[in-house]
Amino acid sequence: MTQEIIRVYGIFGYPVGHSLSPLLQNEAFKALGINGVYLPFEVKPGALEGAAHALRCLGMAGVNITIPHKEAIIPFLDAVEGDAALTGTVNTVLHRDGKLIGYSTDGEGFLLSLRREAGIEPRGKNIVLLGAGGAARAVAFRLAQEGAGSLYLVNRSKERAEALREDLQARLGFTAACCGFSDPELHEAAANADLVINATSLGMYPAAGEAPPFPLERCPTGCLICDLVYRPRETLWLKKARERGLPVLGGLGMLIYQGMLSCQIWTGRMPPEEPLRAALERVLDR
Ligand code: NAP
Numbered sequence: 001m002t003q004e005i006i007r008v009y010g011i012f013g014y015p016v017g018h019s020l021s022p023l024l025q026n027e028a029f030k031a032l033g034i035n036g037v038y039l040p041f042e043v044k045p046g047a048l049e050g051a052a053h054a055l056r057c058l059g060m061a062g063v064n065i066t067i068p069h070k071e072a073i074i075p076f077l078d079a080v081e082g083d084a085a086l087t088g089t090v091n092t093v094l095h096r097d098g099k100l101i102g103y104s105t106d107g108e109g110f111l112l113s114l115r116r117e118a119g120i121e122p123r124g125k126n127i128v129l130l131g132a133g134g135a136a137r138a139v140a141f142r143l144a145q146e147g148a149g150s151l152y153l154v155n156r157s158k159e160r161a162e163a164l165r166e167d168l169q170a171r172l173g174f175t176a177a178c179c180g181f182s183d184p185e186l187h188e189a190a191a192n193a194d195l196v197i198n199a200t201s202l203g204m205y206p207a208a209g210e211a212p213p214f215p216l217e218r219c220p221t222g223c224l225i226c227d228l229v230y231r232p233r234e235t236l237w238l239k240k241a242r243e244r245g246l247p248v249l250g251g252l253g254m255l256i257y258q259g260m261l262s263c264q265i266w267t268g269r270m271p272p273e274e275p276l277r278a279a280l281e282r283v284l285d286r
Helices: 021-032 045-057 082-087 106-118 134-145 158-172 185-191 236-243 252-267 273-284
Strands: 007-013 036-042 062-065 092-096 099-103 126-130 150-154 177-179 195-198 224-227
Touching: 007 021, 021 036, 021 252, 021 273, 045 092, 045 099, 062 252, 082 099, 082 106, 082 134, 092 252, 106 134, 106 224, 106 252, 126 134, 126 185, 134 150, 134 158, 150 158, 150 185, 158 177, 177 185, 224 236, 252 273
Parallel strands: 007 036, 007 062, 126 150, 126 195, 150 177, 195 224
Antiparallel strands: 062 092, 092 099
């Protein structure tokens, strides 16, 4: 009697205990009828090379990569494709024919959320992006590729925003501007914005009492305020924006879409959105 093989997937991060990806991906496998299991692996920074080796040796089918390994994983892969090659960050690894191939689904996940949940096309829009870490990088490259009208990069450490600005220029020929949170030009950028996106970790559980120091009061009517943070579902920043009458978009949609796209890379099939959303909302609303 032959036994059916269970395909093993997971997420490498540190810390990884609060990740919702195991719930999301196991729900996706269930919905698609795939005999797979997805587990969290707490991989400390010095252990990443060993974890990539284990992924090969154990014959795991694929993993997600999260903080702090999205850039550090690249030297241990055989190839990086698409957005991952462009941005230099990987959130999905496929193990196929003995090769590890890196992808990034964060930028596309954000774009799908913007289009499907808010009905917004970035083309021609004036956009302010808070943060210059891995998530901000993925979103900035995608917005630039989609023809954003202008892009203001705002970050605590200006050097990191400047490095992102230079990469956008060098790799896409896209000219962005950048400044710090206390620079006076931020007020003008806010006043002209169609879209403001928080891609910093400010406001993320357990520090839910924090919010980016951004002049929401300067934003024009109808300016969409987005937060990539999804825990809590409505961050303090989004609450403040909503109370000012501004439309808001939380990070849950991006989480779902980037996960659906990872699942498609591993299995060749896109899972249905609704059971995934319902499972995550149940946990987040608890
Ligand atoms: P990261 O690479 O560690 O970057 C963190 C960013 O937050 C940097 O820009 C950092 O600024 C800024 N920051 C941290 N603490 C700050 C503070 N006290 N004041 C001002 N700025 C601060 O992390 P990441 O991967 O980009 O993730 C950022 C956030 O996006 C996280 O909350 C994550 O959960 C969320 N995210 C959501 C999704 C989704 O699917 N919804 C996907 C990916 C990420 P410095 O450069 O100055 O340190």
